Amino acid sequence: MNLDLAKPDPLPSYIYVLSDFLRGQQLFSHLFSSRVSALSFRSTPLRFYLFLVKAELIGWQHIDFGFEWRCTSISHFGMAIERILKDDASEEKGERARMASFVGAMAIADLVKTTLGPKGMDKILQSTGRGQTVTVTNDGATILKSLHIDNPAAKVLVELDISKVQDDEVGDGTTSVVVLAGELLREAEKLVASKIHPMTIIAGFRMAAECAREALLKKVVDNKANEEKFKTDLMKIAKTTLSSKILSQDKEHFAKLAVDAVLRLKGSTNLESIQIIKKPGGSLKDSFLDEGFILDKKIGIGQPKRIENANILVANTAMDTDKVKIYGARVRVDSMAKVADIEAAEKQKMREKVDKILAHGINCFVNRQLIYNFPEELFANAGVLAIEHADFDGIERLALVTGGEIASTFDNPESVKLGHCKLIEEIMIGEDKLIKFSGVEMGQACTVVLRGASHHVLDEAERSLHDALCVLSQTVNDSRVLFGGGWPEMVMAKAVDELARTTPGKRSHAIEAFSRALVAIPTTIADNAGLDSAELVARLRAEHNKEDSNAGIDVISGSVGDMSELGISEAFKVKQAVLLSATEAAEMILRVDEIITCAPRRREDRM
Amino acid sequence: MDKMISTASGEVIITNDGATILNQMGVLQPAAKMLVELSKSQDTTAGDGTTTVVVIAGALLKQCLLLLSSGIHPTVISDSLHKASVKAVDVLTAMAVPVELSDRESLVKSASTSLNSKVVSQYSTLLAPLAVDAVLSVVDPAKPDLVDLRDIKIVKKLGGTVDDTEMVKGLVFDKKVSHASGGLTRMENAKIAVIQFQISPPKTDIEQSIVVSDYTQMDRILKEERNYILGMIKKIKATGCNVLLIQKSILRDAVTDLSLHYLAKAKILVVKDVERDDIEFITKTLNCLPIANIEHFKEEKMGYADLVEEVSVGEGKIVKITGIRDMGRTATVLVRGSNQLVLDEADRSLHDALCVIRCLVNKQFLIAGGGAPEIELSRQLGAWAKVLHGMEGYCVRSFAEALEVIPYTLAENAGLNPITIVTELRNRHAQGEINAGINVRKGQITNILEENVVQPLLVSTSAITLATECVRMILKIDDIVTVR
Numbered sequence A: 001m002n003l004d005l006a007k008p009d010p011l012p013s014y015i016y017v018l019s020d021f022l023r024g025q026q027l028f029s030h031l032f033s034s035r036v037s038a039l040s041f042r043s044t045p046l047r048f049y050l051f052l053v054k055a056e057l058i059g060w061q062h063i064d065f066g067f068e069w070r071c072t073s074i075s076h077f078g079m080a081i082e083r084i085l086k087d088d089a090s091e092e093k094g095e096r097a098r099m100a101s102f103v104g105a106m107a108i109a110d111l112v113k114t115t116l117g118p119k120g121m122d123k124i125l126q127s128t129g130r131g132q133t134v135t136v137t138n139d140g141a142t143i144l145k146s147l148h149i150d151n152p153a154a155k156v157l158v159e160l161d162i163s164k165v166q167d168d169e170v171g172d173g174t175t176s177v178v179v180l181a182g183e184l185l186r187e188a189e190k191l192v193a194s195k196i197h198p199m200t201i202i203a204g205f206r207m208a209a210e211c212a213r214e215a216l217l218k219k220v221v222d223n224k225a226n227e228e229k230f231k232t233d234l235m236k237i238a239k240t241t242l243s244s245k246i247l248s249q250d251k252e253h254f255a256k257l258a259v260d261a262v263l264r265l266k267g268s269t270n271l272e273s274i275q276i277i278k279k280p281g282g283s284l285k286d287s288f289l290d291e292g293f294i295l296d297k298k299i300g301i302g303q304p305k306r307i308e309n310a311n312i313l314v315a316n317t318a319m320d321t322d323k324v325k326i327y328g329a330r331v332r333v334d335s336m337a338k339v340a341d342i343e344a345a346e347k348q349k350m351r352e353k354v355d356k357i358l359a360h361g362i363n364c365f366v367n368r369q370l371i372y373n374f375p376e377e378l379f380a381n382a383g384v385l386a387i388e389h390a391d392f393d394g395i396e397r398l399a400l401v402t403g404g405e406i407a408s409t410f411d412n413p414e415s416v417k418l419g420h421c422k423l424i425e426e427i428m429i430g431e432d433k434l435i436k437f438s439g440v441e442m443g444q445a446c447t448v449v450l451r452g453a454s455h456h457v458l459d460e461a462e463r464s465l466h467d468a469l470c471v472l473s474q475t476v477n478d479s480r481v482l483f484g485g486g487w488p489e490m491v492m493a494k495a496v497d498e499l500a501r502t503t504p505g506k507r508s509h510a511i512e513a514f515s516r517a518l519v520a521i522p523t524t525i526a527d528n529a530g531l532d533s534a535e536l537v538a539r540l541r542a543e544h545n546k547e548d549s550n551a552g553i554d555v556i557s558g559s560v561g562d563m564s565e566l567g568i569s570e571a572f573k574v575k576q577a578v579l580l581s582a583t584e585a586a587e588m589i590l591r592v593d594e595i596i597t598c599a600p601r602r603r604e605d606r607m
Numbered sequence B: 001m002d003k004m005i006s007t008a009s010g011e012v013i014i015t016n017d018g019a020t021i022l023n024q025m026g027v028l029q030p031a032a033k034m035l036v037e038l039s040k041s042q043d044t045t046a047g048d049g050t051t052t053v054v055v056i057a058g059a060l061l062k063q064c065l066l067l068l069s070s071g072i073h074p075t076v077i078s079d080s081l082h083k084a085s086v087k088a089v090d091v092l093t094a095m096a097v098p099v100e101l102s103d104r105e106s107l108v109k110s111a112s113t114s115l116n117s118k119v120v121s122q123y124s125t126l127l128a129p130l131a132v133d134a135v136l137s138v139v140d141p142a143k144p145d146l147v148d149l150r151d152i153k154i155v156k157k158l159g160g161t162v163d164d165t166e167m168v169k170g171l172v173f174d175k176k177v178s179h180a181s182g183g184l185t186r187m188e189n190a191k192i193a194v195i196q197f198q199i200s201p202p203k204t205d206i207e208q209s210i211v212v213s214d215y216t217q218m219d220r221i222l223k224e225e226r227n228y229i230l231g232m233i234k235k236i237k238a239t240g241c242n243v244l245l246i247q248k249s250i251l252r253d254a255v256t257d258l259s260l261h262y263l264a265k266a267k268i269l270v271v272k273d274v275e276r277d278d279i280e281f282i283t284k285t286l287n288c289l290p291i292a293n294i295e296h297f298k299e300e301k302m303g304y305a306d307l308v309e310e311v312s313v314g315e316g317k318i319v320k321i322t323g324i325r326d327m328g329r330t331a332t333v334l335v336r337g338s339n340q341l342v343l344d345e346a347d348r349s350l351h352d353a354l355c356v357i358r359c360l361v362n363k364q365f366l367i368a369g370g371g372a373p374e375i376e377l378s379r380q381l382g383a384w385a386k387v388l389h390g391m392e393g394y395c396v397r398s399f400a401e402a403l404e405v406i407p408y409t410l411a412e413n414a415g416l417n418p419i420t421i422v423t424e425l426r427n428r429h430a431q432g433e434i435n436a437g438i439n440v441r442k443g444q445i446t447n448i449l450e451e452n453v454v455q456p457l458l459v460s461t462s463a464i465t466l467a468t469e470c471v472r473m474i475l476k477i478d479d480i481v482t483v484r
Helices: A011-024 A029-038 A044-058 A071-076 A094-113 A140-146 A152-160 A163-170 A174-193 A198-219 A227-243 A246-264 A336-358 A373-381 A392-402 A455-477 A487-502 A507-528 A533-545 A572-590 B018-024 B030-045 B050-069 B074-095 B104-116 B121-138 B215-238 B257-265 B276-286 B340-362 B372-387 B390-403 B405-413 B418-430 B457-475
Strands: A090-093 A122-127 A134-137 A274-280 A288-291 A293-295 A306-315 A331-333 A364-367 A385-387 A419-429 A432-440 A446-452 A480-483 A551-554 A559-562 A569-571 A594-597 B003-006 B012-015 B152-158 B166-168 B170-173 B186-195 B208-210 B243-247 B269-274 B303-313 B316-324 B331-337 B365-368 B436-439 B444-447 B454-456 B477-483
Touching (some): A094 A140, A094 A174, A094 A572, A094 A594, A122 A140, A122 B030, A134 A140, A134 B030, A140 A152, A140 A174, A140 B477, A152 A174, A152 A572, A163 A455, A163 A572, A174 A198, A174 A507, A174 A572, A198 A487, A198 A507, A227 A246, A227 A480, A246 A288, A246 A446, A246 A455, A274 A293, A288 A432, A293 A392, A293 A446, A306 A392, A336 A373, A336 B208, A336 B215, A373 A385, A392 A419, A392 A432, A446 A455, A455 A569, A455 A572, A480 A487, A480 A572, A487 A507, A487 A551, A507 A533, A533 A551, A533 A559, B003 B018, B012 B018, B012 B340, B018 B030, B018 B050, B030 B050, B030 B457, B050 B074, B050 B405, B050 B457, B074 B365, B074 B372, B074 B390, B074 B457, B104 B121, B104 B340, B104 B454, B121 B331, B121 B340, B152 B170, B152 B316, B152 B340, B186 B269, B215 B257, B243 B276, B257 B269, B269 B276, B276 B303, B276 B316, B331 B340, B340 B457, B365 B372, B365 B457, B372 B390, B372 B405, B372 B418, B372 B436, B390 B405, B405 B418, B405 B436, B454 B457, B457 B477
Parallel strands (some): A122 B477, A306 A364, A331 B208, A364 A385, B152 B331, B243 B269
Antiparallel strands (some): A090 A594, A122 A134, A306 A419, A480 A569, A551 A559, B166 B331, B186 B303, B303 B316, B436 B444
16 A cells, blocks of 8 residues: 555544555454554554554454554553653563564574584684684584674573573583474464464473473483493493584594593593693694693793602792882982892892792792793702793692692791692693693593694584583483484474373474474484485384384484494483473573563763 | 785785785685685694695685585585595505605705795705705704704894805804994803893882982992992803803893993903893703803803804894804704895795705605696596595595696696696506606606605695695585674
């Protein structure tokens, strides 16, 4: 229609035309609201008129505020509603709010969807900040963490509970969570469109999630008792995790590396004591695991390069002269000799400090701050190995693994806890010299040295290895294991489908939808590998209808394969976390019926 | 051809070195940035072949585009490329000729191959042996496969021509001897001390001021200052030291005119403003220890050399220390050039040549140059592709075709007809002449090994593996996301 609604006059005729137009269409309320909200009205009376027309059409009981409606327009007409929100604040309600959150969440899910599975794609993250650095990654958590997100629901998906929790606690499965939550919302949207109340959907989802968890629990394998088998399980899990990452080519090597590192921890989940050092050069295959601790620093000139049975003092202290920290303090003297005396006294103080440090009976001194030339020489004379300017992270870890404490005063040698290790020596990795502390107090400590062609590769390798380490350390505690490759999803889907059949009422629709969302994971894995997902998933479903099937998607050969033979395993803990947190997030977004954007805080002009 | 780069700061660089060119270009596009990174990685791994690696990556990407448009899934391409590159490394290793470190001639040959593509190619006969000697002199017999290029110091000095470049057995400082007050410029049988303290009036860390209330005090203060410095110099002289290398100090003057004067009187040669970063290199070379306090000035911390002298070089002067007793495993190369541009390019070229030798020390194999390995790879991989099944064979064939870009580009840049050359090259290789390559000087195909055009195996293999790795990474990308 060609209505020029921007013009205010003559008002009555417009109202007439508009009402005629709307009545002539014999609208349903739904159609009406979408049609009207698509128009943009500038004239306030018109907007209010629309409100009335609509109210008349659908009855006052079901007023849907889906079209553009503002408190201001009402107060214009002298009605008793005051302005509730501030100027810049806005609110979106009902259908629109839900729509906005669905769309946002699904957009995020679609973004990371293509990184899922062993043949998933990578993303370039181009930073708009300084340096315009480029990151290439396959890690869902890294992608989500660095996104600019404006949509509140999408933020929920990224920040509130899923990815970050998933990444911090279980370390892996971040992409799966987001994809599953996205699929759940996609299904929920359809249900909402067919007039099923969100609360009913949520109830259905909850039942389905519980049922899916039960189904998984029935199928778990626990090899805790058999050490040999347990280790192969760990290897399988590590390989499965790594196969979707950059390390996939050398997954055997890295899986072994990660398993060895985690087994050293002896059940603790403190990944702090596994240090990862990145050194460009060489290829990924040259990466290795070393017991002990490696510090990327140099030994002072003229000091021993190798110490056995070292007593280490880790300190954070300034090694220059103690300065008087009062502003404007100065010394007045009346002769040059006295200046020389003061200088000598300063030197003496330094020497005393060094003597105090030496009194601890140490032969290695690591300082976070600079050690200047003079103390360095004193240490060299005493045959003590001194390392200056170690980074903060470095000394904390060093203190942790050698069992020492970081000291900053040296008056009481008895009360300072020294660190110990069997051997300190200088080693060369690639072109760089590093200092290695082996035989440290904390036996589980170890260092993984990553080698690779470029920084991109190294950074990505570190992220991948971190994921693998997290999963493994969790598995050591909770040794229940499942198969991978879409197998758990199919098992869950089957159980959920059965539940849907036996559940009366509307909820069964929601339960059915849940099962469809679960199947989306194997579908995505197949799609990403460039396979015919419709065909494969149908075959998979048929396989799973038999009892005790181990069938999953074998991406390498592009068909349905036996997961136990292929050695593709996943930790139960990861799968459970994926299932539960995706359901929770979907539920949270489903409950939304209003989005209020707060007015931005005004920046005060300081000028 | 060379490129002239004018940097943002108005500086002009003329170079032929791929890594330098790419580094200076302000590349914004993320994938292009990855190629720059690729060139850098090749620089750190092999030091040479920085252009080759980018050219191969570009050719591979071009072939990938064709494969993608014919509907092959990127992961399939990526996996096939990986297989092809592993096979390629095998082929190259099979082609390689082992070389002994004692075989100086072969080492010189490979260094000169690297230098031939540079601006300074006419000096390759001089620079190549120099690079070989420098690297061999820092190789530690205890760890024969490790070379730390930081043990080779390159000193650039403007003036003269590249011809005057020399390797110095000892140390070279790009600075004058301090002889403001008539100090010495030559010292035989030198006893050298590296000091990290200052020979100047005392200065405390705490702020101080001297209050003069009487004019007689002024004289006294001056006298005290003189005595203080004299005292220090006497102590130094007492140990028999006659050459002082003084570390630069930011807190106060390392030496004053007064102390220089006394040092000159005490017949001590002084080199001042030595950077702190250089101290380690110097002490390693001189086999001595730095001294941070006058109290610790002892004889055992000093180094000994036959001769320390100041030499006029072009307009400037340098200090040379030669005949060092128990010299550490270091080398110094003095690079000369008629202008800054040539000098810088000579430095870069020499770096490449040093890297080539280092590669050979790491992995003692040589391979022919002049496009021979690439065309041989292309032929063998092409044959292998025919045995493979499915998409894989198709992708490997593309990989083989992409490798032909190297001889093609070589011929094109030499002003030859690339198609004739490449087809003839293919023909010769098919007949079993695996070392046939492009002889750019003669403009025809010859046995390239006989022409002494050789390069380290490591350069070729790392170029292929790194380029493939980079292309695979780019292939797997399906989205560019703008982030914070």
